[in-house]
Amino acid sequence: MVQYSSAALDASFAALSDATRRGILERLGRAESSVSALADAFDMTLTGMKKHIGVLEQAGLVTTEKVGRVRTCRLGGRGLMAEAAWIEGLQQLWEARFDALDDIVEELKRKEQ
Amino acid sequence: MVQYSSAALDASFAALSDATRRGILERLGRAESSVSALADAFDMTLTGMKKHIGVLEQAGLVTTEKVGRVRTCRLGGRGLMAEAAWIEGLQQLWEARFDALDDIVEELKRKEQ
DNA sequence: GCTATACTGAACCATATGGTTCAGTGTTAG
DNA sequence: CTAACACTGAACCATATGGTTCAGTATAGC
Structure with a gap:
C-alpha cells in the first residue's frame, strides 16, 4: 500500500476545510482565473484572496503562473x-x-x- | 445534485486535517475504544484526547456512548x-x-x- | 512619461487550535 | 467505606488562521 505523507494530507484537508477555498477550487474546475477575478467573485480583498491561493498552492491543489502583471490560477496537477x-x-x-x-x-x- | 451543508464539510475536512485524528479514525475502524485507551495509544493526556474526540464527534465522524465511568468511541454512522x-x-x-x-x-x- | 492596474509584503487584529495542568465528579472494586 | 479509576471542565499558553489596511513594486496603455 502507498504510504501517504502525513503532512501532505494535513495540508490538503486543511485547505479543503474552508468554504471559500472549496469554492475557489470549484470555480477553477470550470475555468482558470486571475487572482483579482477570484477576489472579486468572492467579495474579498486581493490580499485576502492571495492568502487563500497560497494555502491551496502549498497543498498542491492549485498551480499559478505569473505573466506580465497578472497571475493565473489553475487546478493543480496532483488532483x-x-x-x-x-x-x-x-x-x-x-x-x-x-x-x-x-x-x-x-x-x-x-x-x- | 445533493446540496451539502457547507458547515458540515468545513467541520469534517477540518477534523481530517490532523494526523492524530486521522490515526484515531483508523484505529476505531479496527476496533472501538475507550477515551483512556486512545489517550494512551497516542501518548497524550486524557484531556487532550477528549478534545480530539469532541472535534470528531462534532463533525459526525465518531459517536460515543458512556456506560458507567467509561466512554466508548466508535466510527460515526455517517461515514x-x-x-x-x-x-x-x-x-x-x-x-x-x-x-x-x-x-x-x-x-x-x-x-x- | 504618467497613470491605472495587478499583484506583493508587512503589520495588525480577533478568534480558533492543539496542547497542557489542576481541580473536580461519578463509578467500581476490594 | 474507601481508594483508585475514567472522565469532565476551566484556565492557561503558544501558535495558526482568516481577514483587514497600508505601503510598496512592476507592468500596460495612452
Whole structure:
C-alpha cells in the first residue's frame, strides 16, 4: 500500500476545510482565473484572496503562473487522489467491521436455533 | 445534485486535517475504544484526547456512548460519504476540463492539416 | 512619461487550535 | 467505606488562521 505523507494530507484537508477555498477550487474546475477575478467573485480583498491561493498552492491543489502583471490560477496537477484514497481506505475498514459484525450476528442466530 | 451543508464539510475536512485524528479514525475502524485507551495509544493526556474526540464527534465522524465511568468511541454512522462525494465532484469537473482541452487540441490539429 | 492596474509584503487584529495542568465528579472494586 | 479509576471542565499558553489596511513594486496603455 502507498504510504501517504502525513503532512501532505494535513495540508490538503486543511485547505479543503474552508468554504471559500472549496469554492475557489470549484470555480477553477470550470475555468482558470486571475487572482483579482477570484477576489472579486468572492467579495474579498486581493490580499485576502492571495492568502487563500497560497494555502491551496502549498497543498498542491492549485498551480499559478505569473505573466506580465497578472497571475493565473489553475487546478493543480496532483488532483485529490491521495485524499480520495485515504477516505476510501477508511471506508473499507469501516465496512469490514460491519461485515465482521454481520458474521457474529449470523453466528448467534445459528446458535439460537 | 445533493446540496451539502457547507458547515458540515468545513467541520469534517477540518477534523481530517490532523494526523492524530486521522490515526484515531483508523484505529476505531479496527476496533472501538475507550477515551483512556486512545489517550494512551497516542501518548497524550486524557484531556487532550477528549478534545480530539469532541472535534470528531462534532463533525459526525465518531459517536460515543458512556456506560458507567467509561466512554466508548466508535466510527460515526455517517461515514465519509459527503466528503468523498465532494472530492469526486471536483475531480469530474477537473477531468471535464481536460477533455475539453483535448477537443480543442484535436480541433487545432485538424485545422493545421 | 504618467497613470491605472495587478499583484506583493508587512503589520495588525480577533478568534480558533492543539496542547497542557489542576481541580473536580461519578463509578467500581476490594 | 474507601481508594483508585475514567472522565469532565476551566484556565492557561503558544501558535495558526482568516481577514483587514497600508505601503510598496512592476507592468500596460495612452
